[in-house]
Amino acid sequence: MGWSYRKSISLGPLRINFSKSGVGFSFGIPGFRGGMNASGRKYVSAGIPGTGIRYQKSGKTLMSLIDFSKPAKKKKRTYKRKSTIR
Numbered sequence: 001m002g003w004s005y006r007k008s009i010s011l012g013p014l015r016i017n018f019s020k021s022g023v024g025f026s027f028g029i030p031g032f033r034g035g036m037n038a039s040g041r042k043y044v045s046a047g048i049p050g051t052g053i054r055y056q057k058s059g060k061t062l063m064s065l066i067d068f069s070k071p072a073k074k075k076k077r078t079y080k081r082k083s084t085i086r
Contacts, residue, residue: 007018017024019038026035034044037058047054 003020005018005020009016009018013027013029015026015033015035017026017035017038022038024035024037024039026033028034030049032044032046034042036042041058042060043056043058045054045056
């Protein structure tokens with residue numbers, strides 16, 4: 001098992017993170033944070049403070065982390081005419 005090191009300094013909403021890999025930073029409020037780790041990877045995370053429950057998504061750019069796709073358009077219903085015998 002390898003060794004690890006982690007230390008962070010909070011400056012209001014900004015947090016500077018020191019680890020074995022280097023220095024990273026993050027910003028946000030309790031429950032939601034975004035930032036860049038020591039490897040240069042960007043991430044966003046959301047969680048419930050005090051529970052340890054958290055979801056994190058990382059990517060090469062912050063724009064790749066946010067889904068800007070438009071919701072799928074609803075298809076128009078097409079009605080077939082019923083043939084009626086008169």
